[in-house]
Amino acid sequence: MKKEKSTAEPHGKEKDIFNLNISVDCTIFGFHSGSLKVLLCKPSAGEKWMLPGGLITRDEIPDETARRILKAKTGLSDTYLKQFSFFGRKDKKKGEKENPEILSEISLAYFALIKSGDAQLVEDNDSEHIEWFEINNISDLHPEHKIIFETALSSLRKQIGFIPIGYELLPEKFTMPELRSIYEAILGRELDRRNFQRKMLSIGFIKALNETRKVGAHKSPNLYSFDKKKYEEAERLGIQLMSNNL
Amino acid sequence: MKKEKSTAEPHGKEKDIFNLNISVDCTIFGFHSGSLKVLLCKPSAGEKWMLPGGLITRDEIPDETARRILKAKTGLSDTYLKQFSFFGRKDKKKGEKENPEILSEISLAYFALIKSGDAQLVEDNDSEHIEWFEINNISDLHPEHKIIFETALSSLRKQIGFIPIGYELLPEKFTMPELRSIYEAILGRELDRRNFQRKMLSIGFIKALNETRKVGAHKSPNLYSFDKKKYEEAERLGIQLMSNNL
DNA sequence: GCAAAAGTGTTTGGCATACACCCATGG
DNA sequence: CCATGGGTGTATGCCAAACACTTTTGC
Numbered sequence: 001m002k003k004e005k006s007t008a009e010p011h012g013k014e015k016d017i018f019n020l021n022i023s024v025d026c027t028i029f030g031f032h033s034g035s036l037k038v039l040l041c042k043p044s045a046g047e048k049w050m051l052p053g054g055l056i057t058r059d060e061i062p063d064e065t066a067r068r069i070l071k072a073k074t075g076l077s078d079t080y081l082k083q084f085s086f087f088g089r090k091d092k093k094k095g096e097k098e099n100p101e102i103l104s105e106i107s108l109a110y111f112a113l114i115k116s117g118d119a120q121l122v123e124d125n126d127s128e129h130i131e132w133f134e135i136n137n138i139s140d141l142h143p144e145h146k147i148i149f150e151t152a153l154s155s156l157r158k159q160i161g162f163i164p165i166g167y168e169l170l171p172e173k174f175t176m177p178e179l180r181s182i183y184e185a186i187l188g189r190e191l192d193r194r195n196f197q198r199k200m201l202s203i204g205f206i207k208a209l210n211e212t213r214k215v216g217a218h219k220s221p222n223l224y225s226f227d228k229k230k231y232e233e234a235e236r237l238g239i240q241l242m243s244n245n246l
Numbered sequence: 247m248k249k250e251k252s253t254a255e256p257h258g259k260e261k262d263i264f265n266l267n268i269s270v271d272c273t274i275f276g277f278h279s280g281s282l283k284v285l286l287c288k289p290s291a292g293e294k295w296m297l298p299g300g301l302i303t304r305d306e307i308p309d310e311t312a313r314r315i316l317k318a319k320t321g322l323s324d325t326y327l328k329q330f331s332f333f334g335r336k337d338k339k340k341g342e343k344e345n346p347e348i349l350s351e352i353s354l355a356y357f358a359l360i361k362s363g364d365a366q367l368v369e370d371n372d373s374e375h376i377e378w379f380e381i382n383n384i385s386d387l388h389p390e391h392k393i394i395f396e397t398a399l400s401s402l403r404k405q406i407g408f409i410p411i412g413y414e415l416l417p418e419k420f421t422m423p424e425l426r427s428i429y430e431a432i433l434g435r436e437l438d439r440r441n442f443q444r445k446m447l448s449i450g451f452i453k454a455l456n457e458t459r460k461v462g463a464h465k466s467p468n469l470y471s472f473d474k475k476k477y478e479e480a481e482r483l484g485i486q487l488m489s490n491n492l
Numbered sequence: 493g494c495a496a497a498a499g500t501g502t503t504t505g506g507c508a509t510a511c512a513c514c515c516a517t518g519g
Numbered sequence: 520c521c522a523t524g525g526g527t528g529t530a531t532g533c534c535a536a537a538c539a540c541t542t543t544t545g546c
Contacts, residue, residue, distance in 0.1 A: 022268065022352065061334035062352065086332050086354055088307030104307055106268065108332060108352075158404075177498080194500080195536065212543095218497035219543035243535085244490075423525080441509070443526075458516095464524040465516035489507085 021105045024065040025053035025145065026081075027152035028074065029135075030116030031169040034178070036135050036185035037116065038149060039073065041127035048142040051149065052127075053107070066110040073130060074119035080168040084155040085109045087148060107144075111152040113168035135185060157186055161244045164205065164235075167226045175213055175221040176200070203242055205231045267351045270311040271299035271391065272327075273398035274320065275381075276362030277415040280424070282381050282431035283362065284395065285319065287373035294388040297395065298373075299353070312356040319376060320365035326414040330401040331355045333394060353390075357398040359414035381431060403432055407490045410451065410481075413472045421459055421467040422446070449488055451477045 028039040028051075040049040052073045056065045062083065071077055087107045121130050133139075141149065156163075165186070166179045180196050200206055207227050212220035234241065274285040274297075286295040298319045302311045308329065317323055333353045367376050379385075387395065402409075411432070412425045426442050446452055453473050458466035480487065 059336075061336050062332070063334060083332060086308065086329060088309060090305075090307055104302065104304065106308065106354075175498095192536070192538090193498080194538085197499080199535085212498095214544080216497075217495075217545035219499075221498060421525090438509070438511095439525080440511085440527075445508090458525095460517080462524075463518035463522075465526075467525055 022056050022062075022108060023053050023105070024056060024062055024069060024108045024110060025051045025148055026066055026069050027051055027109070027111040027149050028070065029111065029113050029156070029169065030119065030132060031178070031182055032116045032132070034181060036169075036182055037132040038135050038138065039121075039130065040133055040138070040141065041073070041123075041130040043126060044128050048140050049131075049133075049138075049145075050142045051145045052130075056108075062108050062110075066108075066112075070112055070114075072124060073122055073127075074114060075122065076114055076119055079115075080113040080163065081110055082112075083108065083110050085148075085151050087144070089144065107148065109148050109152065111156060113163070113165065115169065115171055117171050153186070157188075158244070160186055161240050161242050164226065164231055164241060166206070167228070167231065172225050173209065173211070173223045174225070175215070175223060177221055179206075179224070199242060205234070205241070268302050268308075268354060269299050269351070270302060270308055270315060270354045270356060271297045271394055272312055272315050273297055273355070273357040273395050274316065275357065275359050275402070275415065276365065276378060277424070277428055278362045278378070280427060282415075282428055283378040284381050284384070285367075285376065286379050286384070286387065287319070287369075287376040289372060290374050294386050295377075295379075295384075295391075296388045297391045298376075302354075308354045308356075312354075312358075316358055316360075318370060319368055319373075320360060321368065322360055322365055325361075326359040326409065327356055328358075329354065329356050331394075331397050333390070335390070353394065355394050355398065357402060359409070359411065361415065361417055363417055399432070403434075404490070406432055407486045407488050410472065410477055410487060412452070413474070413477065418471055419455065419457070419469045420471070421461070421469060423467055425452075425470075445488060451480070451487070 030037045030039065039052060041052055042049050052069050054065065054069050056062060060068070063081070066081055066083075067077070070079060070081065086109060089105045089107070091105065116132065123130050135153065138146075138149070160183070165182055166174065169182055170178060176197050177193075179200065180191055180193065183196070184191050201208075205227050206224050209223045209225055211223040213223055214220050276283045276285065285298060287298055288295050298315050300311065300315050302308060306314070309327075312327055312329075313323070316325060316327065332355060335351050335353075362378065369376050381399065384392075384395070406429070411428055412420065415428055416424060422443050423439075425446065426437055426439065429442070430437050447454075451473050452470050455469045455471060457469040459469055460466045
């Protein structure tokens, strides 16, 4: 927080202290059509794809800005949302060769996990196109946002044992292969089908339903759902859901 | 990053977009006299203790601000330094009942690991006192900074397997009990002396020297040092040094 | 019947934990 | 010679990893 007397400033350079531009950028993850997706928007044709984002307004704290952006693009309010990093950048202002103004900008980075089936994508005035991209097949993303996205994925990977990923990303009823494919996408490697299932069920948050879903020329997988009560009880105690190495 | 066209802003409210105050606050860890310490400063008598921090100047990105603060307080440059979080806050400005100005402030939080033996503590104009505090015995720390400090410690705990803690905090030669006491302080619990030693040596970054240090009425502990080459090789490959549960 | 993928069970090895024993030092 | 704490070795148990076998479904 800002102090009454700011410390460690170079002496006599108070005039150099100023307010920077701050934006909030959201990496919004969703799951559908069998794979993990990220939501990107394109301000106008010709420009590169970008993460949904915006500037902080005067009456907001960063969390509120992130919620506002999420709501504006997807219509959703109650989703998993977490700050994971921030990024600084320096730019020389054009047109001033002598004593060029150096402009610093800061991006506060959030990631969100949403049930993409519930989302109503909104193409507002500022973003002509808005679209889901398979996370291993992203094209033409703004380079700085690419770094943010990759950091988001890496951050999600580190926290994978602490977040009820499936609960946040999947609809009420889901199959074990669906759940597994999310973990595989996040970790970037295949997981043993049988060990995965045993582990997931052993935690106790996931209960089997007496239903199956026909998906192809093979045995129909069972449907499962999260036991929200048990999960919340564990969350209250701050327990790690599972080890990070599945 | 700020976009050319800012997205997701409420229409017609451009005037509400403004720049916030941003400070960088550093949780600086050191080790000496047998225990893990954190560096705090007191702007003036009567005020509470605070984490070293300062505002970002116009030509800086946050990393540079953090380095500047670290250098100003300790004289050190090449240390482990990592952003771990940011904090937002809302304050209603006093004295304006009608249409009260809401002031948002943001603190970007870093933690540093330094060899405290190399540090030259500097009491500059802005901080009358600067002092090491044993991390379990911190008195009268500014409440908001207390939250930042605790988040720093918690963040360090989560990353304990990825950082060569001892290399950053200890002098060239150190004993195994010293190394262990750092891990115990960070994790907040005792570790088995024998298992700890075996694990540390098994990683291969720590080599035994043919020297001991006399420290008391018992067997003199061996001295060890880090094999920097092997560590850098592993870091390059992005390998986790050790599991998180020692 | 066959391919494909789901459900269930078993074996194995490595690592965390716990503890026993010996060694060196100062008082 | 005893208290203290460092160094080395060993037993145990759990869990992750690997894999075998059966079941179900569409073609």
